[in-house]
Amino acid sequence: MDKKKLYSFWFLTPALLMFTIFFLIPTVTSLYFSMTVWNIDGAKFCGLNNFKMFFQEDSLNVGIRNTLLYAVLTSILKLVPAFFLAVFLTSKIRTKNILRSVLFFPSLLSLIAIGIMFKAMMHPSKGVINKALAVFGITGIDWLGNTKIAMFSVIGVAIWEGLCIATMMFIASIQAIDQNYYEAAEIDGANWWQKLRYVTMPQTISARNSIIILAFIDGIRSFELIWSMTGGGPGFATDVLSSIVYKQYAAGYYGLSTAGNVIMLILISCLAYPLQTWLLKREEN
Amino acid sequence: MKKKKTKLLIGDILGCTGMFIVYIIPFLFILLNALKDRKGANKLSLSLPDTFHWENFLEVIKVRDFQVLTAFRNSALITFFSVALLVVAGAMAGYVIQRRKDRKIKMVNNLFMVGLMLPPAVLPTIWLLQNLHIYKSFFSIVMLEAVINLPFTIMLYRGYISTIPQELEEAGYIDGCNRFEIFSRIVFPLLKPINATVIILNAIYIFNDFTTPLYFYPGTDNVTIVLTLYNFIGQFQSSYNLLFADVIIIIIPMLILFIIFNKRIVNGMVAGAVKG
Numbered sequence: 001m002d003k004k005k006l007y008s009f010w011f012l013t014p015a016l017l018m019f020t021i022f023f024l025i026p027t028v029t030s031l032y033f034s035m036t037v038w039n040i041d042g043a044k045f046c047g048l049n050n051f052k053m054f055f056q057e058d059s060l061n062v063g064i065r066n067t068l069l070y071a072v073l074t075s076i077l078k079l080v081p082a083f084f085l086a087v088f089l090t091s092k093i094r095t096k097n098i099l100r101s102v103l104f105f106p107s108l109l110s111l112i113a114i115g116i117m118f119k120a121m122m123h124p125s126k127g128v129i130n131k132a133l134a135v136f137g138i139t140g141i142d143w144l145g146n147t148k149i150a151m152f153s154v155i156g157v158a159i160w161e162g163l164c165i166a167t168m169m170f171i172a173s174i175q176a177i178d179q180n181y182y183e184a185a186e187i188d189g190a191n192w193w194q195k196l197r198y199v200t201m202p203q204t205i206s207a208r209n210s211i212i213i214l215a216f217i218d219g220i221r222s223f224e225l226i227w228s229m230t231g232g233g234p235g236f237a238t239d240v241l242s243s244i245v246y247k248q249y250a251a252g253y254y255g256l257s258t259a260g261n262v263i264m265l266i267l268i269s270c271l272a273y274p275l276q277t278w279l280l281k282r283e284e285n
Numbered sequence: 286m287k288k289k290k291t292k293l294l295i296g297d298i299l300g301c302t303g304m305f306i307v308y309i310i311p312f313l314f315i316l317l318n319a320l321k322d323r324k325g326a327n328k329l330s331l332s333l334p335d336t337f338h339w340e341n342f343l344e345v346i347k348v349r350d351f352q353v354l355t356a357f358r359n360s361a362l363i364t365f366f367s368v369a370l371l372v373v374a375g376a377m378a379g380y381v382i383q384r385r386k387d388r389k390i391k392m393v394n395n396l397f398m399v400g401l402m403l404p405p406a407v408l409p410t411i412w413l414l415q416n417l418h419i420y421k422s423f424f425s426i427v428m429l430e431a432v433i434n435l436p437f438t439i440m441l442y443r444g445y446i447s448t449i450p451q452e453l454e455e456a457g458y459i460d461g462c463n464r465f466e467i468f469s470r471i472v473f474p475l476l477k478p479i480n481a482t483v484i485i486l487n488a489i490y491i492f493n494d495f496t497t498p499l500y501f502y503p504g505t506d507n508v509t510i511v512l513t514l515y516n517f518i519g520q521f522q523s524s525y526n527l528l529f530a531d532v533i534i535i536i537i538p539m540l541i542l543f544i545i546f547n548k549r550i551v552n553g554m555v556a557g558a559v560k561g
Binding site: 005008009011021026027091095099100104105107112113117120121123126160171172223245249257261262264269272 | 296307308309311318373374385389405409412428431433435454467500514515518525528529532536539547551552
């Protein structure tokens, strides 16, 4: 039986054709367009000027910093709560199935809807969050209006949303652990914490790595949550690369917008790719 | 023994209260305020409405000449056609990529997996669509939604096809099936479980997608359901009840889907994420 004949290349044609035309060609040409002054009248080559501008102008390079901050914090900060939630939701408590469903549901929703929801709750004077804080005698903060805090508020909501899938991944991984490990640990006299530290944690490393990578890539590409909550404001305080891409596009600076896109592409290939290889290598050792 | 039981009970209670505060109150907040009148909703408080204003939903639907209904139709059509395309193209590609391991195929596989990570380039895509004279067309948005989700779909199919024994295909070959019959009559019918996962997950992603229609499918007649939400943010700045009613309208289909396909959605998303 001839494998090449049976599993003909023809089967790949529809997928490959679609993918090439609508993804690869734009991605490759973006490298050229990012080096042009491009507007409705046409594109004119200008070398690396767009990138220079991106790093020099404060309103633009804040986007690079915010993107990295967002990607790093959203991928790291949810690990600990997600892990303990997963341990909690795989214990023998009776309501775990309901709690799991409740926790998972937000990941099915549009981030725009979630953004609107939290923007209303974070309202400085009448928002639910500040009112709840006032009950405990804490003066509320202007979550989305303060330039120093706004970015962290959005990151907080991103973690709220990202916890859902992260916890489910940890749960799946914990459930796959061979029970013999726990029995052996018990015979050796391990207590609850030791079992967690020396059995559960090492056995869920691959889930942890997947969560980091996934959140990191999503973080660099993130747009919807920030756009619906702050629109990049106040000022440029919460602008990320993708919101700059949109703003420059709307303003007609197509070349600059594409440069933002290419920077995203570079960040992912230069950070996420090595990060993944590094994590996988450590996982194997 | 008894001590353990009380401990579990405490865990139950703590878990339920914590989850209620963090994950249910936001939705309750939206629902309650969607049912208030304009003045009540603008207080943004977490209290029961004095009277339930169910007509808010009707009012939202009527806004801008029934834009929500147009949007629902657009979203449904886009989702339907791009998911159908994904099932056909994804299954065929996943099948060959899993079965053949030569260099050419490996390269193709790597190419697809790059698409899993990189963001689509916005303006070059618009430029390309304009040159092909399909910018703002239904065809182009269906294609783009399909392409964005294609790498993930191929990955799911590739993983599942590796669990199907190759002997079945060999038997079909000996019985005189040609290669297309082997795929369409033997392999494809076995893909039912993964087809369901692919359909549900992609439907959720495409239905909820905001960025792709925002850039590539502008125009009031082309609006999708998530875009109505975005459009209404500006319009309903001072009538939160209507904005939240629109949020509820978007949440409800997902809630129904989740109640029906609970296990399948959770497992599919986790499996997809882990492999990615």
